[in-house]
Amino acid sequence: MPCIMRFGKEKVMNRKSIMQRLKQMGGVWLFVIPALIPLIVFWIYPIFRSLFISFTDWDYMSPTYNFVFFDNFKSLFTDERFYEALGNTILFSVGTIIPTIVGGLLLALLLQKNFRGSGIYKFILFSPWVTPTVAVSIVWTWIFEPQVGMANTVLKFFHLPGLQWIQSSDTAMLSVILVTVWKSLGYAMIFYLSALEKVPKDLYEACGLDGAKKWQRFRDITIPCISPTTFFLMIITMVNSLQAYDQIQILTQGGPSGSTRTLLYMYYQLGFEEFNMGEATAVAIVIILITVLLSCVQFTASKKWVHY
Amino acid sequence: MEGQKLLNGYQTGQQTRRQGAVMFGPGRKIINSLLHLLKMAVLLLASLVTAFPFVWMIISALKTKAEIMDVSAFLPETAQWQNFSEVLFESPMVRYIGNSLFVSVCTVAIQVVTGAMIAYAIVFMRFRGRKMLFAVIMATYMLPTAATYVPSYIILSNWNLLNTYTGLIISNAVSIFGIFLLRQAFMQVPAGLVEAAKIDGANAWKILWKIVTPMTKSSFITFGLMSFISSYNNYMWPSLITDSPEMSLVSQGLRRYFIEGGAYGTEWPKVMAGSTIIVVPLLILFMFTQKWFINGIGGDTGMKG
Numbered sequence: 001m002p003c004i005m006r007f008g009k010e011k012v013m014n015r016k017s018i019m020q021r022l023k024q025m026g027g028v029w030l031f032v033i034p035a036l037i038p039l040i041v042f043w044i045y046p047i048f049r050s051l052f053i054s055f056t057d058w059d060y061m062s063p064t065y066n067f068v069f070f071d072n073f074k075s076l077f078t079d080e081r082f083y084e085a086l087g088n089t090i091l092f093s094v095g096t097i098i099p100t101i102v103g104g105l106l107l108a109l110l111l112q113k114n115f116r117g118s119g120i121y122k123f124i125l126f127s128p129w130v131t132p133t134v135a136v137s138i139v140w141t142w143i144f145e146p147q148v149g150m151a152n153t154v155l156k157f158f159h160l161p162g163l164q165w166i167q168s169s170d171t172a173m174l175s176v177i178l179v180t181v182w183k184s185l186g187y188a189m190i191f192y193l194s195a196l197e198k199v200p201k202d203l204y205e206a207c208g209l210d211g212a213k214k215w216q217r218f219r220d221i222t223i224p225c226i227s228p229t230t231f232f233l234m235i236i237t238m239v240n241s242l243q244a245y246d247q248i249q250i251l252t253q254g255g256p257s258g259s260t261r262t263l264l265y266m267y268y269q270l271g272f273e274e275f276n277m278g279e280a281t282a283v284a285i286v287i288i289l290i291t292v293l294l295s296c297v298q299f300t301a302s303k304k305w306v307h308y
Numbered sequence: 309m310e311g312q313k314l315l316n317g318y319q320t321g322q323q324t325r326r327q328g329a330v331m332f333g334p335g336r337k338i339i340n341s342l343l344h345l346l347k348m349a350v351l352l353l354a355s356l357v358t359a360f361p362f363v364w365m366i367i368s369a370l371k372t373k374a375e376i377m378d379v380s381a382f383l384p385e386t387a388q389w390q391n392f393s394e395v396l397f398e399s400p401m402v403r404y405i406g407n408s409l410f411v412s413v414c415t416v417a418i419q420v421v422t423g424a425m426i427a428y429a430i431v432f433m434r435f436r437g438r439k440m441l442f443a444v445i446m447a448t449y450m451l452p453t454a455a456t457y458v459p460s461y462i463i464l465s466n467w468n469l470l471n472t473y474t475g476l477i478i479s480n481a482v483s484i485f486g487i488f489l490l491r492q493a494f495m496q497v498p499a500g501l502v503e504a505a506k507i508d509g510a511n512a513w514k515i516l517w518k519i520v521t522p523m524t525k526s527s528f529i530t531f532g533l534m535s536f537i538s539s540y541n542n543y544m545w546p547s548l549i550t551d552s553p554e555m556s557l558v559s560q561g562l563r564r565y566f567i568e569g570g571a572y573g574t575e576w577p578k579v580m581a582g583s584t585i586i587v588v589p590l591l592i593l594f595m596f597t598q599k600w601f602i603n604g605i606g607g608d609t610g611m612k613g
Contacts (some may be wrong), residue, residue: 046459
């Protein structure tokens with residue numbers, strides 16, 4: 001216990017300990033700074049900078065700008081496109097979060113016990129996650145092709161009418177959601193697999209070998225035990241949905257007629273196509289506020305249903 | 309506590325239930341094997357649907373332009389391997405792959421060093437604001453990164469780093485996920501070991517790389533692989549800051565090829581060949597490194613549970 005010993009010694013020792021502490025602080029800084037600087041420059045500062053820009057009418061090209069205070073937000077909140085994008089974002093988020101979490105859990109339950117070939121299933125189900133969204137979205141574009149694409153060929157095989165998929169505003173969002181769920185399902189599955197492994201075995205044993213009560217066992221033991229993972233996945237999937245861009249850019253570019261334009265895609269179009277930096281950052285602020293708000297709601301709600 | 313309560317509830321519920329009819333014998337067996345069959349069917353279907361785009365991508369890449377437009381031709385009559393050689397030798401795809409490899413390797417190396425250092429500081433060093441620092445990092449993890457792109461773009465432009473790999477790499481110098489992963493792993497290292505090394509006079513740098521890193525090797529591998537994959541596949545940010553074609557990374561390059569190569573019509577086999585060239589190596593890499601992903605992601609999420 002070196003720190004206790006230090007108190008008992010004379011002044012010489014004290015000075016040395018100050019030197020030591022300075023040295024120690026230096027050491028801490030040396031270890032923290034390489035990560036902290038990029039974190040501040042490219043993550044934290046940009047949030048405040050965005051807030052600042054959102055109060056201006058800056059167009060990126062000109063060196064000057066005027067303060068317009070809440071004008072960007074006002075024009076945003078009176079713009080029909082904004083509400084459409086907000087609605088699309090909600091639809092997209094809910095449409096991806098629920099199937100990803102429910103499907104991921106279902107697959108994890110099916111693969112919970114190792115059997116011959118379970119490794120191959122895990123490999124296949126998780127594989128979309130490692131592939132570039134752009135490349136696989138291009139493949140999906142081909143699958144969604146209305147005339148000769150595989151999606152409609154399959155539908156025709158079951159005597160169902162073909163869909164226009166990404167070419168119609170009725171089904172474009174569905175297509176984007178399908179691709180997103182396809183890509184993230186295995187990821188959720190992996191998280192659930194390890195969560196299921198960590199459910200204390202004695203809890204299961206306590207309720208006996210009575211197989212008929214599997215559902216009850218699942219509801220009363222498994223679900224509460226894996227709730228932290230569910231909570232974690234909800235947050236992560238939500239953040240990912242809020243910033244989905246690659247698949248939208250390849251599949252639909254926000255169209256047809258704005259039916260897949262999410263807030264993030266609107267942010268991209270305003271900022272990097274129209275160079276309306278003020279309104280773009282205003283959208284960014286809205287996205288950040290939504291994230292913070294939803295995270296707070298989920299954290300508060302999690303106290304009721306998440307059991308650590 | 310919670311578990312105990314549940315357990316108690318279970319035992320009482322169990323006793324009352326035991327008195328009711330429980331199915332035993334052959335009936336139970338049939339139901340069980342039917343359930344098993346259903347389980348296998350669901351898994352098989354899910355895997356087929358998941359793998360289908362990859363299979364279809366490869367099959368389509370081997371077709372002729374006429375075959376690909378013919379719904380009745382599932383397989384090509386003769387495999388058109390020259391589609392691949394044409395993409396490899398007559399398009400800049402190989403260059404894009406090289407660009408992506410270069411940027412990814414640099415990014416991974418930097419992220420591992422910065423991540424390991426800050427995780428070491430958070431776990432093994434005592435300083436004021438340690439908890440605060442970790443809270444800030446955790447909050448950043450939940451931030452939609454894309455929402456910061458306008459100011460980040462302006463910063464790089466002010467530093468004259470637009471259209472450079474330096475800009476791309478330094479703006480990705482930190483992986484928040486990686487910091488989580490390593491922090492979680494470092495916490496498993498016995499603190500006494502680090503203390504003993506300190507008393508022996510080893511400095512923090514040495515302890516980190518000579519003692520802590522070898523003990524948490526698997527987390528480093530997971531981190532490296534995850535960071536490599538996400539940096540290799542990254543699209544939005546690189547496409548915003550690098551716009552000259554010869555600087556493109558794979559995703560951006562493939563998209564350009566998709567659009568220029570007459571995507572909306574004729575060149576589907578070649579577009580599929582291009583996608584295959586980019587996707588299949590990643591699938592092979594994943595095949596050999598699968599366990600690091602699965603153990604790493606599931607095991608060390610930074611969350612209890």
